[in-house]
Amino acid sequence: MDISSYIKAIHEEEHRNAEFLHLTANEAQLSHTASQFLGTKLSERYYFGASKDNVADFGVFTALGLPSTHALIEKGEEAAKRMLGAVAVNLHCLSGVHAMMCAILSTTEPGDTVLTVHHDHGGHFATEGILARVGRKHAFVSYDLEHLRFDVQETAKTFRKTKAKAIYLDVSYYINPHNLRELREAVGPKALIIYDASHTMGLIMGQQFQAPLKEGASVVCANTHKTLPGPQKGMIAFCDQELADKANKIINGCLYSSPHTHHMIMLAITLLELEAFGKEYAEQVIKNSNAIAEAFVKLGYNVRKSNTGRYSENHQAHIFIDDKGERLLLYKHLLQNNISTNFDNVLGHRLFIRIGTQELTRRGMKEKDMQTVAKLMDQSMKGKDVKKDVVSFTQAFPDILFSFDR
Numbered sequence: 001m002d003i004s005s006y007i008k009a010i011h012e013e014e015h016r017n018a019e020f021l022h023l024t025a026n027e028a029q030l031s032h033t034a035s036q037f038l039g040t041k042l043s044e045r046y047y048f049g050a051s052k053d054n055v056a057d058f059g060v061f062t063a064l065g066l067p068s069t070h071a072l073i074e075k076g077e078e079a080a081k082r083m084l085g086a087v088a089v090n091l092h093c094l095s096g097v098h099a100m101m102c103a104i105l106s107t108t109e110p111g112d113t114v115l116t117v118h119h120d121h122g123g124h125f126a127t128e129g130i131l132a133r134v135g136r137k138h139a140f141v142s143y144d145l146e147h148l149r150f151d152v153q154e155t156a157k158t159f160r161k162t163k164a165k166a167i168y169l170d171v172s173y174y175i176n177p178h179n180l181r182e183l184r185e186a187v188g189p190k191a192l193i194i195y196d197a198s199h200t201m202g203l204i205m206g207q208q209f210q211a212p213l214k215e216g217a218s219v220v221c222a223n224t225h226k227t228l229p230g231p232q233k234g235m236i237a238f239c240d241q242e243l244a245d246k247a248n249k250i251i252n253g254c255l256y257s258s259p260h261t262h263h264m265i266m267l268a269i270t271l272l273e274l275e276a277f278g279k280e281y282a283e284q285v286i287k288n289s290n291a292i293a294e295a296f297v298k299l300g301y302n303v304r305k306s307n308t309g310r311y312s313e314n315h316q317a318h319i320f321i322d323d324k325g326e327r328l329l330l331y332k333h334l335l336q337n338n339i340s341t342n343f344d345n346v347l348g349h350r351l352f353i354r355i356g357t358q359e360l361t362r363r364g365m366k367e368k369d370m371q372t373v374a375k376l377m378d379q380s381m382k383g384k385d386v387k388k389d390v391v392s393f394t395q396a397f398p399d400i401l402f403s404f405d406r
Contacts, residue, residue, distance in 0.1 A: 016338075019390075019394060020338045021338060021339045021394050022340050022359050022360075023341040023353075023355050023356060023357075023359075023360070023373070024340060024356050024359075025199065025315060025342065025354050025356030025358075026172075026356065027225065027226070027356070027359060028225050028227070028228075028229035028230070028359050029400055030230065030231065030266060030270065030400070031269070031270070031273060031400045031403030032403075033273070033403060033404040034230065034231070034265075034273075034403075035266065037262050037265045037269075039262075040261075045261055046063065046257075046261065047066060047069060047073075047258065047259055047260075047261040048065065050065075050070050051064075051065020051070060052065070052067075053065075066261065069261065069265060072265060072269070073265070075272060076091065076268025076270075076272055077089050077268075079272050080235070080271050081237070082275065083205040083206075083274065083278070084204065084211075084213055084220060084237045085211060085213050085239075086213055086239060087238055087239060088237070088241065088244035088248065089235060089236065090102070090235065090247075090248055090251055090252070091233070091235050091264060091268070092252065092259035093221070093234030093236060093256070094233060094234060094259070094263075095223055095232060095233065095234050096196075096222060096223025097130075097223075097234075099198075099221040099222060099223065099236055100126065100170065100196065101134075101255070102221070102234075102236060102251045102256075103194050103219055103236055104131065104134065104166075104168065104194075105134060105250065105251075105255060106246070106250040106251050107192055107194070107218075107219060107243065107246075107247055108136060108165050108192070110135035111135065111137065112136055112164075112166065113136070113138065113139060113163060113164040113165060114131055114137070114139075114164065114165065114166045115138075115140065115155065115158060115162070115164050115168065116141065116169075117140065117141055117168075117170055118140045118141075119346060120346055120349075121143040121346070122143075122171045122172055122174050122347055123140075123171060123172070139164065140158075141155040141158065141167060142158065145347060145348060147307050148176055148347075149176075149179045150179055152182045152183045152185075152187075155167070155186065155187070156187050159191065165192060166194060167183070167187065167192070167193050168194045169193065169195050169196055171199075172198070173318075173344065173347055173354065174314070175305075175311070175313060175317070176307050176308055176313045176314070177210035178210070180210065180215040180217060181216055184217075185216075192218050192219070193217045193218050193219075194221060195212040195220045195221075196220075196221055197220050197221070197222040198221075198222040198223045198226060199227065199314065199315070200226075200315070201222040201223075201226070201235075202227030202228040202274060202278065202281070202282060202285075202358065203227050203282045205278050205282075206274065206278035206280075206282025206283070207282070208283055209282070209313065213238075213239040218238070218239060218243060219237070219238055219243070219247075220236070220237045221234065222234065223235075224267055224270070226315070226358060227285065227314070227315050227358045228271075228274065229358065229359075230267045230270035231263040233260070233263045233267050236251070272404075273403045273404055277401075277402035281361065281362065281401075284366065285314070285315050285358050285361045286312065286313060286314065288360060288361050288369075288370050289311065289316065289355075289357045290310055290311045290312055290317075291366075291367035291370035291371070292355060292357060292370035292374055293312060293317040293319070296317075296378075299374060299378045301320060301324075303317065303320065304347070315356050315357050315358040317354075317355045317357065318347075318352045318353070318354060318355075319355060320350055321351055321352060321353055322345075322352075324381060330381045333380045333381050334377065334380050334381065336380070336385075337376070337379075337386050337387045337390050338394070339377060339380055339390060341353050341354070341355055357370070360373065361402075362403070363401070364399060372393060376390055376393065
């Protein structure tokens with residue numbers, strides 16, 4: 001087999017990626033400080049945690065220890081606990097969906113009922129299927145679509161009626177904090193509430209969103225590559241030590257083998273970057289979300305508003321395009337101009353662009369730049385050729401801010 005043609009094509013995709021304006025809400029860019037470990041030879045080695053004299057000793061089983069790697073990861077774990085107000089964290093999950101599986105499998109039992117969020121209300125596509133495959137029963141929470149909040153009284157009725165063990169708040173499409181305190185009060189202190197913070201973890205750590213563990217969540221789980229701009233990995237945090245000990249014994253005992261050493265290093269670095277720069281980063285993300293929404297309104301677009309009265313309280317801005325033309329044609333116009341984003345129609349069945357501002361923010365863009373982005377997107381969807389302008393604009397922001405790079 002001649003692999004050279006495939007390698008060449010992938011390098012071309014790398015080049016194209018560098019010239020794209022990425023506006024997805026579910027991706028991010030690592031700092032150079034973190035990404036230098038993407039190709040480390042340590043990626044070929046297992047990470048077994050703490051070691052003494054370079055030996056990871058588990059009684060009979062022994063292995064090579066990585067004490068310097070462990071020291072950094074320990075610092076990252078401590079930073080995560082401080083930022084989240086957690087008693088314990090687990091950084092060994094391999095992705096967001098794996099973190100979801102670990103959270104469910106380690107805190108519930110086969111036959112338990114778990115309430116989740118319907119996809120039409122912003123829930124994750126994978127949750128219901130995972131629950132079915134691992135023998136958990138399932139029901140949906142009630143959601144007030146008009147006010148973008150959970151109907152806590154109806155949800156509490158469902159919780160009691162189904163004798164549910166847990167509520168998993170697996171929301172992927174949202175622009176304001178959840179009414180978590182009200183939900184906790186409605187379902188009582190014994191209910192297990194798992195808060196999926198995959199989209200907003202970086203804003204939570206930056207103290208600019210809600211604080212789930214302080215507002216009623218028992219567990220917070222997430223992937224680590226959206227507003228938390230780390231590698232594609234997962235993590236879980238706990239508010240109670242007894243629950244953490246029980247869950248971590250299961251997770252560490254049978255739900256992974258290698259946590260991927262290079263990703264552990266990169267995640268630890270990113271967590272420490274967030275502790276150092278997260279407040280300013282999170283503030284600017286939210287400013288940019290509102291700025292780009294306002295820019296689209298001025299261009300004649302309808303934009304979803306959060307239940308706070310602003311356009312967004314996180315990294316997402318929802319721009320309606322159901323009156324702007326045929327869906328795939330609009331998307332192709334954007335791609336032809338090197339603009340990457342996502343379309344969907346959840347939360348009311350109106351087609352919208354789910355814009356994410358986290359990557360733009362980390363590259364140093366501010367409110368005035370959001371006006372440029374909106375204009376380029378508008379011109380693209382109208383069929384104009386602005387590719388050179390997009391590439392030129394993108395290349396003007398080569399650095400990763402809010403990081404140890406500078």
